[in-house]
Amino acid sequence: MTQLTVATREGATTTLPEGAVDALRRRTRGPVLVPADAGFADATRLWNGMIEKTPALVVRPTGTADVVAAVDFAREHDLALSVRGGGHNIAGTALVDGGLTVDLSALRGVVVDPAARTATAQAGCLLGDVDRETQLHGLATPLGFVSETGLAGLTLGGGFGYLTRRFGWTVDNLLAVEIVTADGRVRRASRAANPDLFWAVRGAGANFGVVTSFTFRLHDVGPTVYGGLVAWPFERADEVLAAYRALTADAPRTLTAFLIVRRAPPAPFVPEAWHGELICAMTVCYSGAREDADEALAPIRALGDPLVDRLRAHPYTTLQSYLDGTQPKGHHYYWKTEFAAELDEGLLSTVRDLGGECPIPEAQLVVAHVGGALNERAPDDGAVGNRDARFVYGAAGKWEPEEPRAAAFEEWIRDAWARLRPFSTGGNYVNFQSADADEERLRATYGANFDRLAELKAAYDPANLFRSNRNVRPAERERE
Secondary structure, eight states, X not given: OOOOEEEBTTSOEEEOOTTHHHHHHHHOSSOEEOTTSTTHHHHTOOXXXXXXXXXXXXXXXXXXXXXXXXXXXXXXXXXXXXXXXXSOOTTOTTOOTTSEEEEOXXXXXXXXXXXXXXXXXXXXXXXXXXXXXXXXXXXXXXXXXXXXXXXXXXXXXXXXXXXXXXXXXXXXXXXXXXXXXXXSOEEEEESSSSHHHHHHHHHHGGGTXXXXXXXXXXXXXXXXXXXXXXXXXXXXXXXXXXXHHHHHHHOOTTEEEEEEEEEOOOOTTSOGGGTTSEEEEEEEEEOSOGGGHHHHHHHHHTTOOOSEEOOEEEEHHHHHTTTGXXXXXXXXXEEEEEEESSOOHHHHHHHHHHHHHOOOTTOEEEEXXXXXXXXXXXXXXXXXXXXXXXXXXXXXXXXXXXXXXXXXXXXXXXXXXXXXXXXXXXXXXXXGOOTTOOHHHHHHHHGGGHHHHHHHHHXXXXXXXXXXXXXXXXXXXXXX
């Protein structure tokens, strides 16, 4: 029989009763792994190599019943609990030191109903899994822009990507979820069933249980769209940034452009003389009628003489994975981002200046245009809030694991953030918060929705079983 020393919810150390792990194995069909087992390393591998955590125990469910068994076990033994979907969260919340991790990566089924224009996807799916299946029918829902991102984490934090301007946050297109709550019950949540829980799931879902499946509304997109990467020398930054500001002021919602200031990667499509040199670039997705693409992209073309021009027709799935190579697993990632309501000239000049000063070879200064459909909903339509956001912007650091200047690089990102924050709406995107985000940062994420979240947390998870996340603590009840 196996005995384990484990971490409790409050961070203490205890030993599980003799035979407890073997009893859990009898309750599950999927494997229950300890660090010495084959498969444990794969089940605990994260995208952000900066995060170093080792659970004592991993359950890899084959279905919802295994999830229920794992949640019950964690609650009964007062274990620290985490949930791993794609393992792509920058803060590393998928793992908890010494606790129990529920690894959902085996649950990757997707069922598309083209007549109803819906897709139901299991929680272990990556974004590319969903896009691949929905595009068989020329349909899509707004997801992120790196295909290896986990669907669950992206969605539960709100979610945005190239289609957000047309269709809103990812959670604006969420129709229903199946969720295992802290009491071990399996609930369905939608606008009609458990609507308060569904409201909370749409932006703060990791706090409320283990979502095992998601049902999304789909839209006509693709299978071919127009876009890609276009870049110019950094010396033209003022011209490019001014053009980007004008473009985003008038662009149709079928056009999304993200602005990037960085050093050119050693990619085969970048002229060798420009490898490592500063550039201004845009990643572009035009998802409207092909005959209107030239008109939509004319402001970009008007800049002329790009160093790199990869704007062309692509399968939508190709464009959705276009940036995968810039986000390799195992590098160290440290980001600081904000939402903006407009592109103030001061914001753009600060982005330019920071890009020119940045000492981190693989860092990026980024501005992503998201304004459109999301702004048309009420501020309390889902916990995600931030309905005044039209841009996501910030400094994204990346470096090799053995980088000796890592501490200085982190400090530079924090200093850059201090210069960028004055242009913020006050809100920020929970999925882009690094591990050192504090309570003030969390409250700013949800704004006026925060207190309601805390009340619902007290109703559904009063003991805060689900706390390995950007944690909303349960509201304290008045004592009689």
